[in-house]
Amino acid sequence: MAENETRKPILKLENINKRFGGVVTAKDIKFDLFPGEIKGLIGPNGAGKTTLMNIISGIYTADSGTIIFDGMDITNVPDYRRARMGIGRTFQSPRFLQRSSIRDNLLIGADLGNRIGFLEGFFGKKSTNFEQELKDMMDLLHFGFNWDDEISSLPFGQRKLLEIVRSLLSHPKVILVDEPAAGLNPKEINYLMDILRMAARKMNIGVLLIEHSMDMIMDICDSIYVISFGVPIGEGTPEQIANNHAVIEAYLGKEDE
Amino acid sequence: MAEKKLELKNKRFTGPFTLIISVVVFYLVVKIMCRSLYSQMVVNMALVFCLVAYSVSVMLGMCGELSFAGVAFMGIGAFTIANLTTGRFGFKISPLGAFLVVIPVATFIAFIIGLILLRLKGTFFSFSTIALVQVAYTFFNNYRPLFGGVDGISGIPSVRILGKQLTNHYLWFPYLLVFVVFVGLVVEHIRNTQLGRSMASCRDNETAARVLGVNVYMTKVIAFTISGVLSAMGGALYSMLIRYASADMFTYDTSAKYLIMAMFGGVQSTIGAFIGALIVQILPQVLKVFQRYFQLIWGVSIILLMVFMPEGLTGIFRMALKRRKSRKKGRISVIQEKGEE
Numbered sequence: 164m165a166e167n168e169t170r171k172p173i174l175k176l177e178n179i180n181k182r183f184g185g186v187v188t189a190k191d192i193k194f195d196l197f198p199g200e201i202k203g204l205i206g207p208n209g210a211g212k213t214t215l216m217n218i219i220s221g222i223y224t225a226d227s228g229t230i231i232f233d234g235m236d237i238t239n240v241p242d243y244r245r246a247r248m249g250i251g252r253t254f255q256s257p258r259f260l261q262r263s264s265i266r267d268n269l270l271i272g273a274d275l276g277n278r279i280g281f282l283e284g285f286f287g288k289k290s291t292n293f294e295q296e297l298k299d300m301m302d303l304l305h306f307g308f309n310w311d312d313e314i315s316s317l318p319f320g321q322r323k324l325l326e327i328v329r330s331l332l333s334h335p336k337v338i339l340v341d342e343p344a345a346g347l348n349p350k351e352i353n354y355l356m357d358i359l360r361m362a363a364r365k366m367n368i369g370v371l372l373i374e375h376s377m378d379m380i381m382d383i384c385d386s387i388y389v390i391s392f393g394v395p396i397g398e399g400t401p402e403q404i405a406n407n408h409a410v411i412e413a414y415l416g417k418e419d420e
Numbered sequence: 421m422a423e424k425k426l427e428l429k430n431k432r433f434t435g436p437f438t439l440i441i442s443v444v445v446f447y448l449v450v451k452i453m454c455r456s457l458y459s460q461m462v463v464n465m466a467l468v469f470c471l472v473a474y475s476v477s478v479m480l481g482m483c484g485e486l487s488f489a490g491v492a493f494m495g496i497g498a499f500t501i502a503n504l505t506t507g508r509f510g511f512k513i514s515p516l517g518a519f520l521v522v523i524p525v526a527t528f529i530a531f532i533i534g535l536i537l538l539r540l541k542g543t544f545f546s547f548s549t550i551a552l553v554q555v556a557y558t559f560f561n562n563y564r565p566l567f568g569g570v571d572g573i574s575g576i577p578s579v580r581i582l583g584k585q586l587t588n589h590y591l592w593f594p595y596l597l598v599f600v601v602f603v604g605l606v607v608e609h610i611r612n613t614q615l616g617r618s619m620a621s622c623r624d625n626e627t628a629a630r631v632l633g634v635n636v637y638m639t640k641v642i643a644f645t646i647s648g649v650l651s652a653m654g655g656a657l658y659s660m661l662i663r664y665a666s667a668d669m670f671t672y673d674t675s676a677k678y679l680i681m682a683m684f685g686g687v688q689s690t691i692g693a694f695i696g697a698l699i700v701q702i703l704p705q706v707l708k709v710f711q712r713y714f715q716l717i718w719g720v721s722i723i724l725l726m727v728f729m730p731e732g733l734t735g736i737f738r739m740a741l742k743r744r745k746s747r748k749k750g751r752i753s754v755i756q757e758k759g760e761e
Contacts, residue, residue: 220631246633258628260620262688271617275633333632 171234173198173369174219174250174337179228181211181218187393188214189225194388194398196337196369201359203384203401204373207413211393212373213255216339219371220252221245233336246275251335251368255342257326259314265325266310269297272329293332300328303357305350320347324355331362337369338362344376352376356383381405389413443601450593459705460589464661466701467596469681471654473693474607475647476682481689482616483643484623485542488675489533489549492556493648494655495670496529497522499566501656502573502665515579515660522656523649530648534641553672560667572666579660592661599657600694603650608690610646619643680722686732695733 172195181189188211196202204212217223219230221242230238237245246252259268273293301307304324308317317325323343330338340359344352356379362368374380380387380401387404389397391413397404404410454460472490479487503509504518513521537548560567567573579586586592610616618639621629629636659665677700685696707714729736 222627222630241635242630243633243635246631250631252631254628258625260617260624260628262624263617263620267617267620270614271621271632271634274614274617277614329632 170197172196172231173233174371175231176219177229177231179215179218179230180226181214181223181393182226187211189218189390190393190395192228192390192393192395194395196371198336198369199363199367200385201363201370201372201383203380203387204371204390205375205377205380205387205404206390206396209392210390212390213341214393215390216252216341216371216373220250220339246333249334249336251330251333251338253323253326253330253338253340253343255345257319257322259322259326261313261315263314264311265308265314265317268314269325269329269332272332275333296332297328300331300358300361303361304328304354320351323347324351324358327355327358327362331358331366331368334366335368337371339371341373342375343372344374344379352379359383439601439605443597447594447597454590457589460593461661462702462705463698464589464592464596465658466698467593467600468654468657468661469678469701470600470694470697471603471657472651472678473681473685473697474603474690475650475654476678477687477690477693478607478610478619478643478650479647480679480682481687482611482619482623483640484619485538485640485643486546486679487549487644487647488546488672488679489537489552489644489648490651490654490678491670491672491675492549492553493526493530493651494658495556495560495665495667496526497652497655497657498659498665498669499560499573500525500652501659502568502576503566505576506573508573515577516581519653519656519660522652526649526652527645530645530652531641534644534648538637538640538644550672553670553675557667557671560670567667568665570667572664572668574664576659576663576665578663589661596657603653604690604694607650611690615639615642682732684725684732686734686738688731689734692732692734699733 174196176193176195179189179192181187192215194202204215206212214223218225221237221240221244225238228238229236232245232248232250235248237248240248260271270293276293304321306321306324308321308325314322314325323346327338327340327343343355343359347355359370359372360383363370372380372384384401387397387399387401388395389404389407389410396409396413397407399407450460450463454463472494475490475493476487479485500522501515501518504513504521505515506512533552537545537552540548561570563569579592581595584591586595618629618634621632621634622636622639622643626636629639655670658669681696681700682693683696684692684700685694686692704714704718707717710717725732731738
């Protein structure tokens with residue numbers, strides 16, 4: 164086992180199915196995500212990409228199929244425990260504690276990273292290198308903030324980037340990133356790609372990325388998984404996907420004869 | 421975009437020096453102002469009720485769940501004291517010893533009740549706590565063996581601390597003040613640690629809380645337990661102060677008062693609960709001249725309070741600070757966005 168340790172998937176989906184009434188949002192989804200890999204999850208609007216992320220992070224439960232994380236079957240593990248095991252998550256519109264300071268918002272990520280109980284937290288145990296980690300990440304993102312300001316004082320783009328920072332501070336093994344580039348300016352998109360690359364290459368995190376910006380997907384992803392109306396229609400490297408007929412058809416429609 | 425330096429310093433901490441100074445000033449002011457035993461009693465009561473206001477602050481301010489259960493736990497605290505100190509079980513403990521018993525008893529009961537009630541969410545949970553208060557009241561009022569029925573339980577002995585018998589309200593005051601400030605510090609510490617942040621995440625965004633590894637249900641149960649213990653301590657001290665415990669001290673009607681105390685001062689802050697408790701308790705005494713119109717003034721001012729300062733007095737203070745800060749920097753203050761969901 165030791166020699167192929169590097170190629171052991173950190174996250175493995177096996178035949179995931181999910182339907183809401185008559186609407187199929189996931190049909191026989193299966194893929195592997197490896198540590199340090201950035202995998203793009205793309206598809207037209209309403210394809211079931213976010214639903215799939217919700218299934219992986221445990222907000223929804225799959226109707227059938229298995230999710231293997233780090234060698235363990237987590238299909239029936241509650242969401243918060245999955246987060247503690249190391250599945251990080253960001254949202255299309257960032258979800259922060261609106262009434263708390265930036266500090267508290269980031270520390271809650273670090274709390275998860277510490278993996279200690281409330282009592283130890285009460286008596287002052289904390290992570291030693293939290294500040295250093297945060298500084299390293301903020302260097303990549305090229306913006307600073309006032310620690311005590313409320314989170315709502317930041318512009319939308321910075322909040323989105325900060326949500327990724329919060330998730331990375333929790334030392335996940337897999338991070339699910341839902342449309343991070345939406346609402347960001349071109350400069351911020353570059354910073355975003357830097358931090359995602361850092362997460363994958365330096366922290367060896369498996370990144371699952373939903374994104375509509377094809378430039379970014381093609382640029383950053385090691386592999387791409389395409390779904391349309393819940394059905395997988397293609398998988399492969401960015402080059403393969405760019406030339407995949409089924410994918411082109413799903414996005415642009417069928418070519419007339 | 422101007423690049424701002426990352427500031428990691430904790431500026432919220434005001435330092436022990438400021439705290440000690442303000443406690444001493446408060447002590448002296450009360451000492452000078454309270455010329456009669458009665459006015460000292462009013463202040464002492466305010467300090468006791470402050471513990472209950474803390475419990476509202478924990479449950480509503482930190483965890484975002486409105487609970488009326490405070491009075492029920494006050495009753496549990498008070499009757500535990502009454503039963504243990506008057507020898508109704510065949511043995512007697514000193515009031516302070518009984519006070520130490522109150523804490524585990526209240527923890528246990530609050531935890532069990534929290535496990536049950538917090539299966540409900542939001543408004544339904546709030547309603548269930550009202551029911552809890554009514555059930556508790558019915559027990560207190562009717563079950564003689566434990567609660568003395570309508571007569572209540574009298575004859576709680578006076579407290580003895582450091583060889584001194586606390587026979588009047590002047591003697592009580594310094595001990596109460598120190599205790600309430602100490603509990604306040606503990607509550608404030610909770611707010612700034614992992615538990616407080618977990619509670620805040622349950623309050624502001626449950627989905628975010630869950631993907632950040634927070635067990636929402638258990639966190640709320642723990643918050644409910646903490647707030648139950650705080651209320652029980654308040655109730656226990658209440659009965660020790662007036663040396664009597666009876667059901668009509670813990671009715672649903674009175675629960676509104678504790679809620680208003682916390683809301684008035686600002687439910688998001690610990691010091692707010694303290695200030696709110698003092699104001700709500702003392703103001704009626706100051707405004708005795710307008711006694712006939714008092715309820716009217718009171719009602720209208722609460723409506724105005726909720727409309728114009730939903731974050732209470734400390735909220736206004738904080739907003740003023742922020743406005744000053746942003747004016748200093750010469751930047752337009754950001755319009756606060758409504759929380760998502």
